[in-house]
């Protein structure tokens with residue numbers, strides 16, 4: 400089932416000259432885990448906002464084309480309606496905090512109360528996500544007294560607790576320690592296996608390559624490519640789009656070793672070690 | 681250049697962040713890594729005198745952080761905040777970057793020269809009149825880097841400079857670290873990107889639960905897989921590849937690996 404359908408989407412912020420999104424068309428199936436990559440200012444966050452309806456409802460500006468999310472045409476529905484189906488973790492965790500709640504617990508409960516989750520289930524869900532994101536010891540802490548990474552963990556926990564059908568994450572692991580980043584990718588991957596559709600913007604190419612079904616490459620609001628990680632990261636013009644291939648791909652490119660029987664280079668540690676393995680004397 | 685002796689600190693009484701730690705810094709470029717909440721940002725704020733130690737002493741050059749004035753300290757050590765919004769407060773890019781130099785009594789012309797040079801380094805020299813709040817997160821971060829570089833302190837502490845940076849942005853940070861190193865500055869960077877650490881820092885310090893559990897040559901530190909794991913960090917991607925393939929060496933760059941691999945094929 401198609402969960403996201405985008406057709407000829409064009410968008411320009413108010414008082415700006417150029418299109419932030421330039422004629423995008425694509426579809427995403429239920430349960431897919433999609434990675435979005437591209438240079439700074441290429442439109443990654445704007446695309447995220449267009450899926451949750453903040454573009455155009457909150458930002459205004461000039462909008463063309465259609466975005467249909469879980470059956471809802473974004474243009475015709477309020478952000479609050481769309482929010483019942485899609486959750487978003489914003490790029491800057493410093494801005495995600497409501498600022499009005501006194502504890503981590505209240506902060507996570509906020510969204511759940513809004514959608515009317517019953518008390519007992521609410522507490523259950525909160526416990527689960529506190530454990531999942533490893534922030535249970537800080538439940539009574541003031542959100543602004545958390546470290547940067549702990550705050551980001553809280554932001555992710557709040558959205559996962561809402562159990563949306565579609566989850567959009569804009570650089571969710573930028574401040575996480577390596578173990579935390581891996582755990583978040585694993586948790587999100589499990590959600591996608593359970594049928595939740597995931598859109599994630601990330602600069603960590605090794606992780607994108609390992610966990611995503613497909614990767615979208617953006618430049619100046621245009622979609623340059625949308626394909627498997629192997630195909631995307633085997634392109635030889637990546638750097639002109641402001642991104643690099645995973646370390647494993649760069650090694651194999653330098654040695655000109657492709658995945659046997661294909662035209663593509665390895666993109667994960669496993670693939671690379673298979674291609675390189677057994678060749679060491 | 682920095683000597684930390686028996687330093688203890690806690691935000692709230694019963695949860696100490698540091699208990700009597702000792703640490704020294706020389707001019708080697710240094711990465712500080714460790715899990716979320718390990719105390720990295722707290723350490724940076726203690727060095728900069730923004731937090732007061734419970735106990736112990738921090739000497740920066742000949743200054744004791746406890747007694748020296750904030751202005752005097754600013755000439756010696758600069759901190760680029762983890763959250764750029766905590767640092768930015770002017771309404772124009774150029775003013776933001778000139779503020780620090782002027783505050784430490786640099787002349788108007790020297791302040792402007794330093795500011796323009798620093799803005800060129802980070803690639804914001806064409807947006808002098810822009811309001812910093814209209815910049816994106818990655819640009820704000822670069823602006824904060826420029827603001828500290830313009831003050832020309834002996835010691836510069838970056839708290840997670842690569843957050844949100846694309847390939848070009850990371851190259852800028854890499855270049856800035858090199859430039860500062862050539863100027864004989866101590867560059868200290870708190871960071872979660874292990875691949876970046878491997879390629880850019882001579883020394884790496886691993887902090888875990890308020891204790892320095894590894895400290896030394898970056899290559900030596902990244903050879904200690906088990907201890908790293910215990911500290912909730914990991915070795916760089918290229919190091920992992922070498923290990924999986926059974927090489928004894930600890931690789932830090934793609935080039936090193938490729939060269940060694942070719943040798944192994946002869």
Ligand SMILES: Nc1ncnc2c1ncn2[C@@H]1O[C@H](COP(=O)(O)OP(=O)(O)OP(=O)(O)O)[C@@H](O)[C@H]1O
Pocket residue numbers: 412413415419437438439440441442443444445446458490816817818844846
């Ligand atoms: N609120 C806004 N008002 C006006 N222009 C905006 C606004 N937000 C973003 N833009 C512009 O839209 C374009 C796309 O920005 P966007 O934030 O989507 O890029 P991005 O790929 O997410 O970048 P980054 O990697 O820095 O997060 C940029 O040119 C940016 O300057």
Ligand SMILES: Nc1ncnc2c1ncn2[C@@H]1O[C@H](COP(=O)(O)OP(=O)(O)OP(=O)(O)O)[C@@H](O)[C@H]1O
Pocket residue numbers: 543544545546547548549574576691692697714715716717718719720721722723762
């Ligand atoms: N204002 C505060 N009040 C109480 N506790 C705090 C405060 N600021 C930080 N802490 C706690 O002190 C510990 C160390 O925080 P610090 O910000 O130094 O961590 P960090 O190593 O920089 O983490 P990160 O990698 O997530 O940025 C954390 O457990 C954090 O929750």
Ligand SMILES: [Mg+2]
Pocket residue numbers: 443444445490569
């Ligand atoms: Mg963005």
Ligand SMILES: [Mg+2]
Pocket residue numbers: 546547548720721722762839
């Ligand atoms: Mg920190």
